[in-house]
Amino acid sequence: MSIFFKDNAVQQTFNKDGFVRLKMFSEEEAAAFKAFYDSLAISDEKKYGFSVSIDEMDNEVRKKLNAFFRSDVFPRFAEYLHQPKFFTGSYMIKEPYPTGTVAAHQDWTFVDETSYQSLMCWISLDKTDLSNGAMAFIRGGHLFFDQVRGFPCPLVPEPVEEFRYKLMPYMNVINTEPGDVLIFDNKTIHGSFPNTTQTTRHGISITLTQSAAEFVAYYLNPTVKDKYELVKYKVDDDFFDRYNNPGFHQKYAAAKMLDDLQELERITLIPQKKNWNEVLVLLEQHGNTFHPELEEKFGQLMNEQEKWHLSELYKLRNNPPGGVIRKIRSLLGV
Secondary structure (H helix, E strand, O other), rough: OOOOOHHHHHHHHHHOOOOOEEEOOOOOHHHHHHHHHHHHOOOOOOOOOEHHHHHHOOOOHHHHHHHHHHHHHHHHHOEOOOOEEEEEEEEEOOOOOOOOOOEEOOOOOOOOOOOOEEEEEEEOOEEEEEHHHHHHHEHHHHHHOOOOOOOOOOOOOOOHHHHHOOHHHHEEEEOOOOEEEEEEEEEOOOEEOOOOOOOEEEEEEEEEEOOOOOEEEEEOOOOOOOOOEEEEOOOOHHHHHHHOOHHHHHHHHOOOOOOOOOEEEEEOOOOOOOOOOHHHHHHHHHHOOOOOOOHHHHHHHHHHHHHHHHHHHHHHHOOOHHHHHHHHHHHOOO
């Protein structure tokens, strides 16, 4: 594993659990970050209780946001990490919404993970706990699966997808204060429960790696019909000024490649498979326990959402590529 943290004890905790919590910003700084977000007047167009500014379709707004993250947020990380290298940032907003679960998942692959790691750094701008959708993690979840995670989501199969909702009662909910930062491996399994309060929960995510690593992106080739072929691209610093997941869906629906990027290689993705009993063994090995209070509070909701999620995935996976494209077009209205 890469050595990220200047504090060896923090590094050891990160290696074991896949995440750590640090106090890096003051409450006043957190309030200023939240005020900047409010000044942009970005709305939750999806209306399901979770929105991210990286999905904003206005490229100029995303450029403004990334410039802010680079200048006002990212420099603090050099005090805690060895030679951090900025990639992108996003506001992570959890609106009040009784079914707004972000089910267990891993984040996209941004570096060559055979040699490097990338980090997601979630900055809490509010006091968070279970009631308003605090971040939650599977301990050791960065060691469960070793598979490339590509764009567009959810068309690229992920090893976690079959267990997204079964994993939720095993989640470790991490309460935070404004200015706390949760730093985790992009492979760490994480999620959050609905915000059941009347107040919006605000956070910022910063994605980074170390200076020696090159950032990459894996894009599902829309012209290959008989397998999952991922095209690995070298990406530059303004990649997320120009692209985001909705944009990838539009490219895929139009059967277009990312022609403005340097192609490095093409790989055939063979999805990793584990059964639930194998996952249960991993959960126990890494100190995750079943939380009956989470099952009692959210069990019925998780069951309903799991049925819908697996049904939608089945439709996508079992449609021919043209059918998938038509499905995406209908969802996007294009």
